[in-house]
Amino acid sequence: MRPIWKWIIGGVLLSILVLVGVIWYYSHNWKPIVEAKLKEVVHYSTNGLYTLQYEDLDLNIGLGNATLSNAELIPDSAVYRRMVEAQEAPNNRYHIKIKKLRVRNFSLLDALSKKKLNIRTILLEEPSLHLISEYHSFNDTIRDKSRKTLYESIKNIFTAVNVRDIHMDNIKFRYTKYEAGNRSVMNLEKAKVSVHDVLIDETSLEDTSRLYYTKMVLVEIPGFEYDLPDGFYKAKFKGLKINTREQNVLFTDVEYRPRMNKPTFYKLKKQNVTMAVLKFDTLRVEHLDFKELIDNQKTLAAKVQLKNGAVDLSADKRYPKYPVVKIGHSPHQKLMKMTKLLRLDTVVVDNVSVTYHEMSGKYFREGSISFNHATGVLTNVTNDTMALKKDRFMRADLKARIMNTGSLHAKFGFDMLSPTGYHTYSGTLGPMQATAFDRILRPLLNVEITSGNIKHIAFNMEGTDRKNWGEFRFDYDNLKINILNKVDEKGTQSSKKVVSYLINHILINDSNPDDKGEYHIGKVNYARVPEHTFFKTLWQSLLEGIKQCTGISKEREAKLMGLADTGKDVVDKGKDIVEGAKDVTKKTGNFIKGLFKKKDNSKEDSKN
Template sequence: MKAVWKWIIGIFVILLIVLGGVVWYFSVHWKPIVDQKFREIVLASTDSLYTVDYDDLDINLALGNVTISNLVLRSDSNVYARLEGINKAPDNRFQIEVAKLKFRNFSIRDMLLNKELYLKNVVLDTPSVHMINKYHSYNDTASTEKSKPLYDKIKNTLKRIRITGIDLNKVNFKYSQIQKSIYQDFEIKKVNIQIQDVLVDSTSISDATRFYHTKMVDIEVPAFTYRTPDGFYKVDFDQLKINTRNRNIMLTKVAYQPILGKSAYYKAKGKGGSYVVMKFDTVRFESFDFNSLLRNKKIYAAKAQLKNGLLDIYSDKHYKSTPVNKVGRSPHQALMHMKTQLAIDTVLVQNADISYSELSDKYNQVGKITFDKSYATISNMTNDVSSLAKNKWMRVDVLTKVMNSGRLHVLFGFDMTSKTGFHTYKGTVGAMQAPAFNKILKPLLNVELASGNIKKIAFDMEATDHRNWGKFNFDYDDLKITILEKKEDGTVKRKGFISLLVNELLVNGSNPNLSGEYIIGKVNWHRHADHTFFKTLWQSLLDGIKQCVGLSKEREAKLMRTADRAQHTVEKANTVVGKTKSFVSKLFKKKKGDEESKVAE
């Protein structure tokens, strides 16, 4: 028995030595063949733009494993220059470095004899990807030459490639943009990418269930910060997740905000403008069309969701801006002017606090208006001409609380195909107390609402680039205005007599008024070219408010003449009337040369 076992063990050992020798022989002698095929695939699939180099290629035929050390994939500058010369160079090119590239369960026999490549797993350890973007205007227009699918580029070398999974661990990504020889960079580090079920053959490109030959690409990007080219703002997020199988994109803790504090910001810019802070806890896209983005640079999604946000706009009126013609720059017109084609069926903004604050150059105080707990639904948000041929209207439904008090509900309708920027807006404001607006009136105009019970506001408006018109209803009672005067020591004094004149001569204390007459504002506001969309909207609604409280131009002129005739009963009546006129002007208009609204923009 002992002799038999010796023979069995001896034969087994000899077989292992022979098998090991065969594996070693083919690993050594097939290595140049695999090396050549690998380089041919890279050249063929990239139209000779890219070449590959590495330090070592280790092949284990017994396990079907291949490991490549210190791999570098780089673009050939001479080939790229030639492509630029014939207007065929891509805007983006890459340099990729990988410390270890591992192929598992790799059949060399199938690749060489059957021209088929099967892999169970591919692992890239700590790869570094450098993407260089250089703009070429000819890539903006549709090419008459149809781009060759990946399979057509490799079919002479391989008939089929199938990979079960690809893992890219802790990818360092750098993006460089070249504009007129000026380089701008940003980097993302430690990105994890998982790719499942890769198939490249004659049918995979037309498989609607695949995203560029894959069944799923899952990407996780950690905390990231990008500074805008002007150096004044930055964009942050805590995490970005992309999943092509579930067709969603999600960002958390997204922020767009200035790098400098308010005073330093305006001092550095040296001119006026808005200081904007925008934040959202979550930004999510659902049913995102990744294939349209990849193939046609189009952004299509069924739904976008922005949750728990903040939009804070601040303006320092000590700094002035040069007037700019803003006609044709309304939100829906800006969307139509975008170079990127966009189509999102529904956009939901959920629980956002919106505020506008302004530092007065005259009183050196900050006035603020807020729209709290805001919700909005935007439907048919698109600049796709084919979609707009079926439905030309983008609708916006907004629900919020003004000064955290009155319930404001507004419905916007934007005709996306209108050459004159036609749009509509109608809405209501629920019951609230007028003194809530003192947070913006007192610091900016040095007046306050002593009392006022707003029962309801309703408006129904139409507008174009040059005019807003419609009906304005304002139901209220017990409206009293107090004019203030800031003294040199910083204290505030009430101007009782001028306040009395304003309340008795100019302002209706209620609507209906004491005579039982109900006044409806008939708005016909002509836009100033340098006023923004939102300032024009506010000025139009303000015109309706003025009419309802009795401050129409005709009535104001009549009351001024009545006050003039009563000069002999009031000492220095001309001065008083003049101050009253001045107050009215300050309350409802800005002084000549100012560019921003005193209340909101």
């Protein structure tokens, strides 16, 4: 029996020696073959657009390992220009550099016998990716010449390629965009990408559970800051996470703000335009269709969440404003004019404060009005006409605390298919003290509310491009206002007692119902000023309702303008009023026009 064991042991040893010899031979002699094959695959699969260069290729056939050192995938600019002339060039090119590309545990036997390449892991050390984007309209119009898929490019070499995991750490990414003769650049550093279960075969591209042959792509970017090409604004975030399997995108600490402070911004702009600062702790997108976004630049998502944020809008009336007709530029009309399709089922607003600041061009002080801790939802946010045929309205249901005091609940409805920009808005405001509005009235109009108890406001309005109409109800009592003098050298400010007295006793009702028990309802029919924005028109319409509820009719304004003849019958101190009636009438008339009619400020300033 012993000779048999000798033969068995000898055979095994011989087999091992032969296997080791084969592995050694192929490891040392296949290198030029593999190198030639790699370059052939790259050249053939990209129609000659790219060439592959590297410093060294280390193969270990026995372990199924390979390492590519200092590899570089280089686009050929001359080839690209010829492709542009032939209208065959892609919009995007890539220049990739990798310090080490490590392939672990690939099966040589399957690659040789079955033309199937199975790889356990691919590791990329210090990859650098430069994406160059150059838009070509022929890629939108030419459809008769279908491009080769990745599988079609490799099927003569491999019938299938499967990679379980790909890991890339410390990625440097550079994005260069050429558009209309302009060049913009964006840089990212220290990004991390993991790709799970890559399968390239005859059927994988049609697998709906995969995104471009992959089961999952994870992207983590620790920080980003980008100066926008306009030279005024920048965008930044602290973190970005993308999960293609869960179809989620998460931004943290997002900011969009000017690159300079407010005075410098307006000094450079040289005109009164809106300056915006947006900040959100969390911006989350759920169930985003990545394939539509990448292929067709369509943004389709189930939900977008804006959480713990602030929106600050500013204006400066010390600078000129150049009126532009705003007809057709309401929010829903702008959405419909977008060239790319947008469809968001729900947008959730969670604890976002909105503040409007304005610098007075007359008193050189800044006033503000705020809507604090806003919450609510917007639904059917889309410009997809097919979807809008089923439901043509985009809706918003929002709650906030105005001036961080009164509870405001507002609802909006936008007819997205209306040729006249039809929309609705309704709302209620709960109890609050009217003095809270001094934060905007005193700096901008030199007016203060000394008392006023707002019990309830309710409005139900409709509007188009040309007018707003509806009903406004305003329940209040004990309303008193002061007209202020300019601040003196000591920094104190007194009121214009006579003018204030006349306004409180002649112009406005101090309560609704008034002292006669009559309840005033605002019947609004407001003709839009074409140069006014959507939101300014909305405010002017509500202001018309406020004026009617407080009793500021055209007749009362006319009565006030005639105080020169009747002022002594209004106030016991007739002597003082008779002597100053004309001056009071002029000043009060100008104030009323400035406060309620909102006429051109420059004209009012010249009268005063």
